[in-house]
Amino acid sequence: YTALTGHAPFEARHRPELFRRIRSARYPAPPGLSGPARALIALMLQREPAARP
Numbered sequence: 890y891t892a893l894t895g896h897a898p899f900e901a902r903h904r905p906e907l908f909r910r911i912r913s914a915r916y917p918a919p920p921g922l923s924g925p926a927r928a929l930i931a932l933m934l935q936r937e938p939a940a941r942p
Contacts, residue, residue, distance in 0.1 A: 890916070890919065890930050890933070890934065893919060893922060893926055893930070894919045894922070898916035898917075898930075898934060899911050899916060912936070913936075914934060914935065914936035916934060
């Protein structure tokens, strides 16, 4: 995500909020990326580690 967008997928001012966002596995859809790039990001940011490539 960061390599393709220049930003982290999860950001927060305080650590507990950051961890909550990471656990939710919800992140902003990166604008301007191709469908395959978005699909790869979605696979890599799966909530369950076993579901990641």
